[in-house]
Amino acid sequence: MAVADAELLVEVAGPVATVVIHNPARRNAMTPAMWRRLPGVLDQLEADPAVRALVLTGADGTFCAGADLGDLDELLDAGDASIAVTAEERLAAFAKPTIAAIRGACVGGGCQLAVACDLRLAADDARFGVPPARLGLVYPAPTTRRLARLVGPSTAKALLFTAELIDSGRALRVGLVDEVLPATALSARVGEVTAAVTVRSRLSVMAAKEIVDERADDDRIAWWHGQVRTSGEAREGVAAANERRPARFPWSPPEARPGEAVGAG
Template structure:
């Protein structure tokens, strides 16, 4: 393993992408930002993968972007490799969970917010530091943060650049669940197992609609999938027979 890279492991229906850059508290290098969309494309195409976990190695989620690549990021603006990677993560068709320990700052917070769910360990710290550096936070990133935590909290994080603890992150909606460190992995395994066992038709449609990526035609297409797939009939039959459902729908791609 190199000193700075993303690694992928797949256990059953769950893929885990781990941020690994121990010398820089798992800061994302330019190579790592470029690597992430490639990994996501491969996992999106794998029908066996039903959920994705993003985490950091060694008790730290991600301390941000490696500012050794600052000129490249400044020149690109909102077309930067960091924003491209974030958008690919946000648009990943399958459920995503950020499992967070330690620092989740800057680019790390950017990646966590792009996930569907964020489960954190006690002692985690969160922050958005561009005001400390004279940077303009990317517009897609800023809007995503504001949708998640509300305009006032987003402004507080952006205006001050201060870190907040995990308890406050939970209160403001930046984090969905907060657990002792020794229970984090167990809880992430449990929630991804539940999601992977649910109807993937329901999950995929819900993700698109909640994220406001489904127009009227696409919503009609989802309802047609329900009628044609037999997924709902199987779900109702399983409930009546008091057995686990045998859902079999797989995404055929966009119409």
């Protein structure tokens, strides 16, 4: 099937949705149209009850080499309200587990998207960089804070101050990625992780994501505990463990409005 040169490609296989950043002429740089489309894609996948995990990756051996800056005046005027930040925040708020599968360049806007995912698995040829200091730009505040929470203030400053590229080994040491694998083994490992995640309790996984990301207040946490009490989820999990069989977890998230976390109640 023919595709546009710059596009987000979406594939759903069983419980796993894969979004592919496809702009090979620009090493998968995100165009303004791609930034604008991403939140809608995520809304659709979040609302799909068959989807239990999301993989974000890039085409042709490159994750994403940055953002097509487009109209510079528009970018400068937007500040933290830019279309890139809107897309990043929507990805970070995606209610289901998200995994960035990273090969090659993961720079600028690519790094922004990867850091907004829950987990980052990288090939040993991956390279990472945060280049605003080379361009005279201020990295968006939500993006900067998310990076600092992930790697710590000192490493975040080093990446931001120097704008240097780092290799996958250093990215692993500083906590920017969770695993580094040979390029030929990355797809299989992503498959293993998504297979493990998608057979676990959706209630447990989605609640854990909200709590770790500090998106759940006391009322929301009480709602999650109420779901455990009424869903039969824990009874099934304990019974399956005692009977040494796979669990058949019954809970499904309530429907949500687009842009609202699935399961919000």
